[in-house]
Amino acid sequence: MTQSLIEIKNLHKHFGAIQAVNGVDLNIAQGEVVVIVGPSGSGKSTVLRCINHLEIPSAGAVYIDGVHLEDRRTDINKVRAEVGMVFQQFNLFAHLTVLDNITIAQRLVRKRSRGEAEEIAMRQLERVGIPEKATMYPRQLSGGQQQRVAIARSLAMNPKIMLFDEPTSALDPEMIKEVLDVMLDLARDGMTMVVVTHEMGFARAAAQRVVFMDNGQIIEVGPPDQIFINPTHERTQLFLSKIIKH
């Protein structure tokens, strides 16, 4: 087996008295798509946020491409440029146009020229299917369009890894598909992805592995069909019976 692109070792994270993540080990290979599911408060988002150091672990270690994130000598901004993140609430920069949203980090972090950054931005906007929105402001777009811009913003940095934190949870039902289609497309292109979501259709279509978490721990890991159809653990069965309706 080749070296993992993401290595999570014995990860712990507590917020005050609340133990959000309690000893998680997970290795993710280059090109792999991993979906993390679990009840709310199970620590799945916290694990995801530790992968780009938005949360600082209380104990344990995260390695990206062999780089230890918690090491004080690590330039975390350099790592983050390689790890894209898509948020539940989109978090587009409200004062910037769609185009500027996608170019600003390219110019500041990747030091690309305006022309080059805009060319890349337009290419990414075409990829997510809304090049005509380039001059608009985020508030003028629908939720689904905003989320697609957020994906384009991350992709423009040419990341090695893409993290998705419940990317469709804040969307109206009719907009979920347009975002999932972009993500599926990305998975087919071989992007390494870690996705926190309840969209089982996406998991079955794109994921190599599904991770089920509860109470800050990994309960079960396996291919989507195994986890969704033949879960071995009782807690997984209980959770699935709640989210699969009828």
Place this chain on the structure above:
Amino acid sequence: MPANRAAIPWRDFPWWLVVIILFLVLMALTLISDPNYNRAFTFIIGEPRSGTGTGITALVGKGLTVTVYTTLVAYVIALVIGLIAGLGRVSQNFVVRNIAITYIEFVRGVPTLVLIFTLALVVIPAAAQGLGLNLQSIPDNTRAILALAIIYGAYMAEIFRAGIESIPKGQMEAARSVGMTASQGMIYIILPQAIRNVLPALWNDFIAMLKDSSLVSVLAVRDITQMARLYAGSSFRFRETYLVLTFLYLSMTLILSLVLRLIERRTRIGGER
């Protein structure tokens, strides 16, 4: 019933503005027709002095110029102090944060008039001495401007802090997630949105500062208030003097607060999602 009330336009008419403008027009007419008012007015705004100095120095000494100059310069310095202290106030570094809070709470806990004395007559001379500067080389006006700026810097720091805290946390997280440093996120993502949100409050402080610039008269700086006091003291025409002074401040603040209304309307339209 609200619907009914809205249907009566005369209720929404800005009558207060009519009253104020009426006062201003009456005062303006009196200024033209009554030589006693006219003399007070000319003295307060300051007669152009002939042949003394050039540029700014030729203008200093005119009452109105001193008021406007003091306000503008002190405001710009206060903006810089306020932005720095406001950033310090939200800093993760507890030393920086506590220095900022100490400054802000110290200033906010003392009346402005008292602080003007303390700063201009105690703190600034002591600081000047510490820096090895000759106190005589610092004009009264400079001390007054610095005192006003230090006072308003504390109030503006709280405005900037509120503006920064009004921006959702996700904005900084998104900035950091694409590899920006914390300062890049602050400069390019948070501050542009925060400052836009607090523009009305900042402009309001400009109006407040124009009024509070009258306090520098206690340092014998010859702004319009000090000129009025000098004129009233020598002519005993208190009514004319202070009505003219009121007229001057009110006409300036009225114009500025009408501008404020425009700013508020624009930020509200821009702010809607």
